Amino acid sequence: MDNFKKLKATEITQNLIGLISKSMLITAGERDNFNTMTASWGGVAFLWNKPVVFIFVRPERYTNYFLENTDTFSLSFFDDSYKKQLLFCGTKSGKDVDKVKETGLTPLFTKEGTPIFAEAELLLECKKLYVDKFNEEFFLDKDMLEQFYGEKGGLHRIFIAEVTNVWQKDE
C-alpha cells in the first residue's frame, strides 16, 4: 500500500456518482476464498452519523454469497485502462472462472482482511451495517419490475455499509 495515501471519506474529491456509474469492483470474502464482480449501481451518503455506501446486488451473483457471509467488503475504482478487466468481471461468474488469474489484477488484504486491488485508483473499505432486499410491493412504478426484474434476474439485495477506510493512489 506504499503508493496509496489514506484519506477520510469526507476528503474524497472525486465525483463518486460519476465513478460508480462508470463501474467499480465489489469484492468480498477472505484471503483464501473471495470473489469480485463489476457493479455500476450504488451510492454514497451520510447516514447514522457515518459516511456510508449503498450497493445493489442480485441474489444469484456468486459475490452475493460472500457479501452475505462476511462483515466487510471493498469498492475498487479503476482508470479507463482497466475497462477490459471490468467487463470480464461483469460478464463471467467466479463460480466458473478465476477472475484474479484471468484479469491479472493483484489482490491485497487490509488489516481487517478485506480483499482490495493494487491497481485501483481509489479504494473504499466498507463495514456492513444493514442488509435488505427490494420488495415488489413497494415499487410505485410497476413497469420497473418488468424492465429490471422477472426474467432479467432477482430483486437486488441492498447493502448499506460504513466507509471505514479510504485509500487513493498517490501520483
Ligand SMILES: Cc1cc2nc3c(=O)[nH]c(=O)nc-3n(C[C@H](O)[C@H](O)[C@H](O)COP(=O)(O)O)c2cc1C
Ligand atoms: C457495467 C456492469 C455493471 C454491473 N452492475 C451490477 C450491479 O450493480 N449489481 C449486480 O447485481 N450486477 C451487476 N452487474 C452484473 C455482474 O457484474 C455479473 O453478473 C457478474 O458476472 C457477477 O459475477 P459473480 O457471479 O462472480 O458474482 C454489472 C455488470 C456490468 C458489466
